[in-house]
Amino acid sequence: MNAPLAGRPRPVEERALDHPEIDRAFIGRLVREFYRRVRANHRLGPIFEGVIGRDWEPHLEKLTDFWSAVILKNGAYSGRPVPAHLKLKQVREEDFDIWLGIFRQTAADLCEPDVAKVFVQRAERIAQSLKLAMFFRLPMAQPRED
Template sequence: MRYHHLTEASLAAFLAAFYAKVRRDDLIGPVFAQAIPDAAWPAHLAVIQDFWSSVLLRSGRYKGNPFGKHLALGTLERAHFARWLGLFEETAAEAFEPGIAAALVERAHRIGDSLKAGLFFRPEVATGEGA
């Protein structure tokens, strides 16, 4: 189904479809499986729904620390972000009309860039110091 409006219901359906793909993916599925047991997925999806609702619909429901959660995993690589974003883009294009999909993808890229900067940028490596 392609949604014409971004609502809590369409966002929930999109996220369910997206994370179903994520969990089946050969590259990032194992990362998620290690961090989130099957029984914890409903609660995790509720947190993700709160996050994206806050970001996209300005609901203000999310009160967590996404950077800290990702940092704690310690196993993330740039390739994981690329795959996550690719699946996000694919699912957004399937779920929403082009204008809405583009807005979601743009926001996901900005959030991903921010997370990657915090996780992977090492000034001592860039400047040659600390070696």
């Protein structure tokens, strides 16, 4: 056993959410309602509009695939969200708190509590990963001069 890793908890394997009402169609409704709220937000709305523009449908379909893969583990999404988000220089770290607040409320409004909990836990993990990638990158190591 590798000693430095011995005390660390193992990541919990995420499983597909098995619920009779949760399918791609439901996820699509949740995604559309969430992004309707995001677009109405005074801080996030202009950021998203500036990147996506007026034709949201292709992006909403891609996000539905993404969330279907996250929730249903169906392999519907094969994109790379981190490089796309690294290009967004106008995003601040605290914007993720706004995004999560809107997401939590949307999930609570549209889902049963146990289902909302799964969506929110995965959204929190995604937000954390994106924040780490965008704001906490270590500088590249410089070659040592011996």
